[in-house]
Amino acid sequence: EPEVTQTPSHQVTQMGQEVILRCVPISNHLYFYWYRQILGQKVEFLVSFYNNEISEKSEIFDDQFSVERPDGSNFTLKIRSTKLEDSAMYFCASSEGIRTDTQYFGPGTRLTVL
Template identity: 95%
Template sequence: EPEVTQTPSHQVTQMGQEVILRCVPISNHLYFYWYRQILGQKVEFLVSFYNNEISEKSEIFDDQFSVERPDGSNFTLKIRSTKLEDSAMYFCASSPGGGWYEQYFGPGTRLTVT
């Protein structure tokens, strides 16, 4: 069964550095998402992406964040200048449609900012 994959599984970076988290969504899916979960807190929506543009973003997704689909398979989240509070588990998800369609989640990338 096709799965969403994410690399790396764990990323350690220093405050102020740029980091890119990578995701390979399920191949025939059209909608792509990033969520994050700070330790002990709930899963929070960051951004959704459809038809090569952002379809929705949360207040968390400020100018420090950007997303890109550089080719037909990868979907990336870039954090330009990481802060300590960016430390979290970042989940990528994809779905064949919006609305009530199931979102398929990746295993997550644990980002640790020191």
């Protein structure tokens, strides 16, 4: 069964450094998402992406964040200058369509900012 994959599984970085989290969505899916989950808290929507542009973003997704689909398979989340409060689990998801379609989640990348 096709699945969403994410790399790395765990990323440790120093405050102020840039990080790029990578995701490979399911191949025939057209919509891509990033979520984050701070330890012990709920899952929070960050951004959705379709047709090479952001279709929706939350208040969390400020200028420090960006997303890109650099090639036909990868979908990346970049944090330009990490802060301590960026430490969280970041989940990528993809779906065939939007809203009504099931989003398939990857296993997540745990980001630790020191």
